[in-house]
Amino acid sequence: MVSQMKRSPSAQDVPDENEPDLLARLLDGDEAAFRDLVLSYHNSLVRLAMTFVAERAVAEEVVQETWLGVVHGLRDFQRRSSLKTWIFRILANRARTRGKREARSIPFSSLQGPGSQYEPAVDPSRFDARGMWTDPPRSWSDVGPDELLARRETMGMLQREIEKLPPNQRAVVILHDVEGIPSAEICNILEINETNQRVLLHRARAKLRRALEQHLGNR
Amino acid sequence: MLSCREITELASDYLEGELPLGKRLFIRVHLWMCTHCQTYLAQLRKVIELLRRVPKEPPKEELLEILLPEFRRKHRGQA
Ligand SMILES: [Zn+2]
Helix, strand or coil, X not given: CCCCCCCCCCCXXXXXXXXXXXXXXXXXXXXXXXXXXXXXXXXXXXXXXXXXXXXXXXXHHHHHHHHHHHHHHHHHCCCCCCHHHHHHHHHHHHHHHHHHHCCCCCCCCCCCCCCCCCXXXXXXXXXXXXCCECCCCCCHHHCCCHHHHCCHHHHHHHHHHHHHCCHHHHHHHHXXXXXXXXXXXXHHHHCCCHHHHHHHHHHHHHHHHHHHHHHHCCC | CXXXXXXXXXXXXXXXXXXXXXXXXXXXXXXXXXXXXXXXXXXXXXXXXXXXXXCCCCCCHHHHHHHHHHHXXXXXXXX
């Protein structure tokens, strides 16, 4: 029933196992390695920047500054974190500063504002008084094979739903589930504590599940 | 005994392996008996799997046109 999901390999992923090698290549001035690095993280960096600043153009500027910071700081990279975390942290620091400066910035705070209040993972009307399902979820394996679920339309919907999340939930889900960065490092990047990180991740995932359920129209 | 509703609130932490052993066991017992919650968890796992596969837009060519020469310059300057 609970199927074993395999990590789907993606050409865009720079596997962490290869990081020492990647770092060596970057320090060696390997342009192809640098290009790959930019291609793999750029999109998530822009998305993360968008959780701190309101405008896409500003987010892209911050990302460009981040990459320049990476180029110039690579030799001083201390390896106290992974390279990936280091890059996302540079971005978060810059975007945070920029966001504070901007009049129209989005307030990003760990557990205040939108995304922070309690919201049930599932509509309470779907349970009876004892909290047992009365309107249970239906298996998505009935919808079709995995590939059907991963079709472009579904992925597009998922991306739009990510964008609709409150900034703090969006930041956590991008770092954790899209980028695969460990929780402890996310706390470090976003300057939030472990509990907040878990709650934000839980709410974001619950919301995306609800959206997908609705999208698949199978309840 | 945990309710189904409680399971849905703990599901994300459960998948992360972030719960204490006692709670984990309670969840496992519930899942063993409740196919609805099994389905819920399978859906949540699917969402997480799809998130890993979110397509990435490449950056604008101009960005690489700025960054690559800078990278080259930096390396040469220190080589
Ligand atoms: Zn149940």
